[in-house]
Amino acid sequence: xxxxxxxKPHRIKRKKPILKNRFFWLGILIFIFVVSxxxxxFFSEIFQLEKIIVTGEKKVSKEDIKLVVEEKIExxxxxxxxxxxxxxxxxEIKKDILGSFPKIAxxxxxxxxxxxxxxxxxxxxxxxxxxxxxRCFLLDTEGVIFEEPFPRxxxxxxxxRQNLDSLILGEKxxxxxxxxxxxxxxxxxxxxxxxxxxxxxxxxxxxxxxxxSEGWKIFLNPQGDIEWQLTKLKAVLEEEIPPENRGDxxxxxxxxGNLAPYKYx
Numbered sequence: 001x002x003x004x005x006x007x008k009p010h011r012i013k014r015k016k017p018i019l020k021n022r023f024f025w026l027g028i029l030i031f032i033f034v035v036s037x038x039x040x041x042f043f044s045e046i047f048q049l050e051k052i053i054v055t056g057e058k059k060v061s062k063e064d065i066k067l068v069v070e071e072k073i074e075x076x077x078x079x080x081x082x083x084x085x086x087x088x089x090x091x092e093i094k095k096d097i098l099g100s101f102p103k104i105a106x107x108x109x110x111x112x113x114x115x116x117x118x119x120x121x122x123x124x125x126x127x128x129x130x131x132x133x134x135r136c137f138l139l140d141t142e143g144v145i146f147e148e149p150f151p152r153x154x155x156x157x158x159x160x161r162q163n164l165d166s167l168i169l170g171e172k173x174x175x176x177x178x179x180x181x182x183x184x185x186x187x188x189x190x191x192x193x194x195x196x197x198x199x200x201x202x203x204x205x206x207x208x209x210x211x212x213s214e215g216w217k218i219f220l221n222p223q224g225d226i227e228w229q230l231t232k233l234k235a236v237l238e239e240e241i242p243p244e245n246r247g248d249x250x251x252x253x254x255x256x257g258n259l260a261p262y263k264y265x
Contacts, residue, residue, distance in 0.1 A: 042077060042084040049073050049083040050115040057121050059147070060101050068096050069119060085111050097121070102146040102170030128182070129153065130173055132160040137167065143174040156186060159201040181222055185210070188230055193237065207255065216249040229254040236260045 041047060052069050054062045075087045094107045097119075106122040124146045126138030137145035139158065146169055149155070160173070167173070182200060189195040189210075197218075201209040210218040220229045232254055241249060241262065252262040 041086055042082050043080065046114050047085050048115060049085050049088065049117055051112075052117050052119060053112075054119045054121065057123065059103050059123055060121065065097060065101070065119060065121065068100050069093055069117065072096060073117070085113065085115060085117070088117060093119075099170070102144075105140060105142070105144075126155065128179070129155050129157045130160065130167075131157060132163060132165075132167055132173070135167055137169065139174070139179070141176070141179070143172050143176050143179050145169060145171065145173055154198070156182065156197070157199045158182065159199060161201050161203050162205075178222065181226065185220075185226060185230070192230070193234055214246050214249075216246065217251040219251060219253045219255055221255040224255065232258070232260040236262060 052066050052073075054065045057065060072093050073083050073088055075082055075084070088111065090109045090111075093109060097107045098104060101121075103123050104121050105124045108120040108122075110118045110120075112118050124138070124140040124144065126147075126149065127141055128139040129136050129149045130139040130145050131137075136149055136157070138147050138149050138155075139145055145167060158174070186197065189197065196213040197210050198213065199211040201211070203209055206221050206223055208220055208222050210220070212218065218233065220226070233252060236252060237246075245264075248264045250263045250265045252260060254260055
């Protein structure tokens, strides 16, 4: 006799309507929250940039700096324009300001919530005059040229005799270490030998000509031992060239070994 197998009847589960699904409504709420937050941050009037405050400027026009900033603060999201303070690209604005104004050395930009942008500029300070191809410009501590010098100045003049390239404001024309070396030499000459100079000519990487205020020249090698070269200069001035004869002196050569040959006019 065969045994009959019985199966439980299969029940079909009915799907809940989507409007009664709690995850659906949770998703709707999250979406509404995200859209609202997005609108609040990027399109609400509260965070629309209204003020640009520029400080630290002296030679550069405050209004010109503001114009550069204003060109960069408006953004477009889809088809809508916004000046949200959250979308301001600070690094891009810094780059544009430095590129537009060679007289500015540094820029610091901070957001002042909810609608203010604070721009602090630090202008370059002229420590020397750089001349090349009969054109002269002020030189800052980093070796960057940035503006024409005033007609009357007591700054050291550095004449570049080896380069013929055209000069561009805002570019670096001399290494910072070499520039420091110029001022170190100027300080030691003035302090130890009571010699002043206002002009230094760069003839090559191994020869600088210094024109003293007395009208004679010093030839030295910036790549050599500066201390030893100045020691030789002091010795030859004290032992071989009396002060009354300096007016007839043409130059003293310090570049070679232990020698310090000199020549009269």
